[in-house]
Amino acid sequence: MGELVVGIDVGTTKICTIVGEVRADSIHAVGIGIEPSRGMKKGVVNDVPALTQAISASVHKAERSSGYEIGRAFVSVAGAHIDSKNSRGVVGINSPRGVQIGDLERAMDAARAVAIPHNREVLHVIPRNYTLDGQDGIRSPLGMHGFRLEVEAHIVMASSTSLQNLQKCVEGAGVYVDRFILNPLASGDVVLTDAEREMGVMVIDIGGGTTDIAIFIDGSVWHTAVIAVGGNHVTSDIAQLLHLPFEIAEGVKNQYGHANPADIDPKELFMVPSFGEEQMSQVQRADLAHIINARVEELFQLVLKEVKYSAYDGLLAAGAVLTGGGAQLPGIKAVASDVLKMPVRVAGPERLSGMADQLRSPSYSTSVGLLRLGLMMDNEDDRRNGGRPAKGGKGPRTGGGGNGNGGTNARDTVGKLFGSVLKRLLPEDDNG
Numbered sequence: 001m002g003e004l005v006v007g008i009d010v011g012t013t014k015i016c017t018i019v020g021e022v023r024a025d026s027i028h029a030v031g032i033g034i035e036p037s038r039g040m041k042k043g044v045v046n047d048v049p050a051l052t053q054a055i056s057a058s059v060h061k062a063e064r065s066s067g068y069e070i071g072r073a074f075v076s077v078a079g080a081h082i083d084s085k086n087s088r089g090v091v092g093i094n095s096p097r098g099v100q101i102g103d104l105e106r107a108m109d110a111a112r113a114v115a116i117p118h119n120r121e122v123l124h125v126i127p128r129n130y131t132l133d134g135q136d137g138i139r140s141p142l143g144m145h146g147f148r149l150e151v152e153a154h155i156v157m158a159s160s161t162s163l164q165n166l167q168k169c170v171e172g173a174g175v176y177v178d179r180f181i182l183n184p185l186a187s188g189d190v191v192l193t194d195a196e197r198e199m200g201v202m203v204i205d206i207g208g209g210t211t212d213i214a215i216f217i218d219g220s221v222w223h224t225a226v227i228a229v230g231g232n233h234v235t236s237d238i239a240q241l242l243h244l245p246f247e248i249a250e251g252v253k254n255q256y257g258h259a260n261p262a263d264i265d266p267k268e269l270f271m272v273p274s275f276g277e278e279q280m281s282q283v284q285r286a287d288l289a290h291i292i293n294a295r296v297e298e299l300f301q302l303v304l305k306e307v308k309y310s311a312y313d314g315l316l317a318a319g320a321v322l323t324g325g326g327a328q329l330p331g332i333k334a335v336a337s338d339v340l341k342m343p344v345r346v347a348g349p350e351r352l353s354g355m356a357d358q359l360r361s362p363s364y365s366t367s368v369g370l371l372r373l374g375l376m377m378d379n380e381d382d383r384r385n386g387g388r389p390a391k392g393g394k395g396p397r398t399g400g401g402g403n404g405n406g407g408t409n410a411r412d413t414v415g416k417l418f419g420s421v422l423k424r425l426l427p428e429d430d431n432g
């Protein structure tokens with residue numbers, strides 16, 4: 001029996017808890033708990049008791065399904081309160097043995113010391129590349145000789161109060177937050193290939209309340225953003241324009257929805273139970289596709305704006321990979337590649353073993369990615385700190401001593417160490 005890790009994807013639509021067993025070269029899912037989400041809007045908590053209850057139900061299901069008690073977990077974060085910026089850190093090197101791990105950490109600390117606005121905290125600090133005595137583009141300067149080390153880092157920040165509210169809900173469900181991990185980084189970990197990451201690629205995770213993007217170039221994360229439009233906006237448009245309750249509109253979208261009207265036969269019809277009508281009314285499927293197309297096109301225009309703002313739009317040779325529940329909409333790939341003017345594919349979690357039938361859908365990319373990325377970060381911590389407390393899964397339900405401060409410390413550590421994890425471990429990953 002290997003070590004256990006647990007990931008909880010707290011989404012706007014669903015909460016998905018996965019228990020994974022760490023094996024020699026992979027993580028094997030041994031239990032899942034999926035529960036509809038409540039108390040969350042656009043990636044932000046708006047009802048603590050409701051969300052706590054939903055998380056608790058998802059955790060209990062995963063416990064029953066795996067046969068293990070869950071004490072701690074890696075937890076996803078998204079929402080409009082996330083923002084990111086690039087920063088530089090410079091340090092002097094004076095060791096005759098060249099650049100040491102401590103030097104990399106000092107450089108990261110310097111990059112991290114950007115003015116952090118009030119009520120915001122650093123979630124991740126990810127090194128993009130290093131410059132040593134003016135020689136740039138260095139991937140890993142460890143052991144190299146030089147006097148002046150510069151790191152270019154990508155810094156992800158979140159609202160402290162939003163994180164505290166989410167932490168309160170997870171801890172209220174009896175689970176200590178081992179780490180918070182930004183949604184698209186977790187998804188990107190399991191939907192992108194190493195070749196795509198090297199060439200330049202964007203992962204677009206279309207959830208219910210938000211669409212999360214991350215840009216990977218030269219094997220590392222260069223830009224991240226969260227857009228407050230997701231699949232629920234498509235459903236709301238359908239509900240409004242066809243005069244349907246939201247739940248019925250959701251069913252209509254999933255059964256007849258298509259994002260590309262050009263692909264739909266104008267004569268094709270379906271029946272819906274509209275508000276205020278005694279009988280079912282007829283709707284042209286092409287009309288539905290026009291409603292969906294308008295919102296989906298707007299969404300990709302917002303993504304395009306974000307990519308142009310990042311100034312990396314010319315560097316995405318491998319195009320975009322769509323994931324998240326919203327990526328299952330038929331025709332969405334064509335609309336995306338039309339607006340973004342780049343190759344697009346749709347993907348679910350690929351680096352997966354155990355319960356694959358249930359987890360293969362793009363809806364579960366974040367959940368599966370949390371396990372892998374969280375574990376890689378923990379391993380990196382272990383390597384540097386010479387050991388950390390046992391990871392999620394085993395132990396008492398409130399194990400880990402979560403008391404509100406614990407989570408903050410966990411985030412600080414992640415922030416410091418995360419980057420080199422991505423840089424160092426991903427290219428060598430045998431699943432990639």
Ligand SMILES: Nc1ncnc2c1ncn2[C@@H]1O[C@H](COP(=O)(O)OP(=O)(O)OP(=O)(O)O)[C@@H](O)[C@H]1O
Pocket residue numbers: 010011012013014015037043078206207208209210211230231232233235250253254257324325326327328329330362363364
């Ligand atoms: N077959 C389908 N066709 C079209 N859309 C779908 C389909 N299945 C799910 N969706 C949409 O996917 C969205 C939910 O995606 P997902 O499960 O990734 O969300 P989430 O992770 O809970 O939300 P978020 O990441 O925004 O917090 C919903 O808007 C839902 O309507």
Ligand SMILES: [Mg+2]
Pocket residue numbers: 009011012183205207208324366
């Ligand atoms: Mg999601």
